[in-house]
Amino acid sequence: MTTPRLLQGNEALVEGALAAGVRFFAGYPITPATEILELMARKLPRLGGKFIQMEDELGSMGAVIGASVAGAKAMTASSGPGISLKQENIGFAIIAEIPCVVVNVMRGGPSTGMPTLPSQMDVMQAKWGAHGDHPAIALAPWSVEECFTTAVRAVNLAERFRTPVTLLSDAEIAHMREVYAPPESVETIDRPRPNCPREEYVPYRPDERGIPAMADFGSGYRWHPDSNCHDEYGFPATNNHAVGDKLVRRLVGKVNDYAEEIHWLSEERLEDAEIVVFAFGSVARSASEAVDVARSQGIKAGLLRPISIWPFPDPAVAKVAARAKAILVAEGNLGQLLGEVQRVAAGRCPVAHFSRVDGLIPRPEQILARIKELA
């Protein structure tokens, strides 16, 4: 362990990403994500990495893809409006299977909305921001420490699955400071690289887990990342039904068939919980406190907190739904995860909802009041 320091969420996130091996960052400043860019600008050159402030968000995402194709672990960070602008290139990274990390420090509202205030309104954007059937991986920290650990995990998952990974923070978590001592080193994962002779390289031929080996541009292996539906050789096959079917199913399956590897949840007081609160990120801090107070008043409450949001933790929610009296979904949006919990609960227990979308995280007593109604 290093010496404990008072770190800001965005600061810990940068340290986690660097520890995991990120050596390229391209971005464009935006509140409340700007500290990530500023710190990357300061720290990357000293590590032999590269930082570029691009002309806009579209260019940033393009630069990240280029860096990743050249072999670097690459990352960008923005907030809602900037993430919207990145979507076209995120979709490209998904179909071309380019590992990268996209940090979304969420703010409120559509468009430029509430720039300095927290929200959880981009949960579905993290899954469906790009069009077409595709896999999605998203993680969400609730503390400064988790800004570090989820950043490490995001980089590793991007490399493991060869796909963009979204890190969903918000203004509350990003600007909060807590005491944390980052570890000296972390476990890292590198993308699979080809070990065959160059002339035998088939760039999009998957291994048994559905992941093709990825050669660094410039290493002598020749391949072409294509945004069109492509065959194993990377050439467009836009009218080939069999190739199209195989590609879309593999892209989704390479992540969803291994969802267990990604699922990451924190459980508080679930053993005998009758009322289970389902909440993530900043809202979960209020929910956790509400659960503590409820317990002190004799109510059997518990908290199920997803740290990985996508793929959705179906098994954990199903387990809770089978024995809880009710589930209360508390979130900083008007019901984006509510629908997911209802889908998994499938009527096995009632699913109630608490929303706050005014740019403030809920007060614990607001969630406590809903717990009491359900108890």
Added chain:
Amino acid sequence: MKRYEARLSGLGGQGVILAGIILAEAAGIHEGRQVVQTQSYGPESRGSACKCDVIIGDEPVKYPGVYRLNLLVALSQDACDKYARDLVPDGLLIYDPLYVKNLPERPLRACAVKATETAEGLGRKIAANMVALGAVAALAGLVSADSLARAVAARSPRGTAEGNLAAFRAGLAAARELRSAIS
């Protein structure tokens, strides 16, 4: 002490956020307590209302917001008007009389600390926030003066530690006098 909530508030440029960070470091690093620090400010970097909350606990602080303030440091009239009502009945208000002219009607423990004037007297008007921190050390009974002084020194950019510590000690001395006058 289960949970202690402090808010430092004023206008952008007065250094209230830095003061809050130093308070959080004194408690969290130098005294090993649980602490969460948050901040909010307007889009302008100078002159807009800004505040910095420091929640200190014996157990991990989950909810980072404020229930009821135990301590309010107000370096502007606006901040005093807006936040004094969040103080618990026996909460402590430390204010700079240069900017805060009207005190809330509700009786509370209010201490005028001439932060800006004192800092100016030391030739460093910019260190008014450090004078205020000295007053916090003397009056709030929250973290020791020693921890705060160490945190001030550690956070000071090169060449400014001495000036900041002088301002801090001036605030500490002024507030100690004030304290003995009160009691």
